[in-house]
Amino acid sequence: MQESGSGNNTKKLILKASMELFSELGYKAASVRKIASKVGIRESALYNHFTNKEEIFTAVAATLFATPTSAKQSELSIAERAKGGKKFLFSFIVGYKLMTFDAKNERLFRILMIELLQNKTIRDSFKSEFHNNNIKMLSEAFFVMMQEDLIRSGDPKLMAMEFLSPLFYLRLQVTLMKVDGEPTTALSTQFEKHLEFFWESVAI
Template identity: 25%
Template structure:
């Protein structure tokens, strides 16, 4: 691992425990084992380190979801006819399998966990971090799921209700389980069992015509 990469890794470790504002460049340098001045050979300031962490987080998310063929070439979530057909082709078991795969990734991937914790801490100190936390943890997911569900409701596959409300019904329990069981992989199996039960219930109470 290069020094530049170690700076990012150790900065994220510190940010995820103390928050961005409470950590200084000197703190980061001390953990890395270099002089403070050496940090500036790689990053102009602490904010540049923070921004690079978020960029890598976004790239990691995009790379993961590309496996499901639901992101466009720029890594954005794309709602089009092809994506709609993809979701309409899911059976109950496929929906559960894919959902559990996503949950496992977000729950256990080291970068995902630390960035989530960093933003959870920092949102109380920064309005910018609070807005970013809401967008990354809630808004993007709800917007995307609402658009998908609207198309499927219009096609008569799901119960005819407000698609945003239905998206919250699906997403909110899963998000709650992140925080209820966010104590490491030892808790993962408990969370996965509950996620599967929730998705089966959602499918059987919301789907009119089997996918």
């Protein structure tokens, strides 16, 4: 090993630098040379760790989606926790809000949105991990709440969509504001307001 890389973690450094550059510039503009330069090596050295640029990006995307969506906070099953009704939804909101305002996850979301319409790998990840997991989890929760007569009956999946969509939209707004360095305090309280509105809509 030469300088720069402190050991065998050059690969990790590449992933770190790549994630930052991809999120800042997007796939195309985050060139192999810029990535290498950020790591402190030449671009040719990158090819000892990855076969091509696409593989770097796929690896970055994989680490991004590996982040748990705030699912396993406790040992209790979703069905069990869902019996808490509004309490469960509140904890979900708190987790989602934390993700939205966390700098690292903010980058995640940026790069996701940037590549969503250009990269099929990202699209597939979004559909399975990001979207379906949340919808599936919430659907299960709403199904339980219906059985427990906490909320009015209906299609659990539809309710999951209705609950999640405004959160997603808020997250997009927050991300857009932060990109331009605008304050997001006004949006901060919107998350709880959404919960209030939603619960008033479905609670029995």
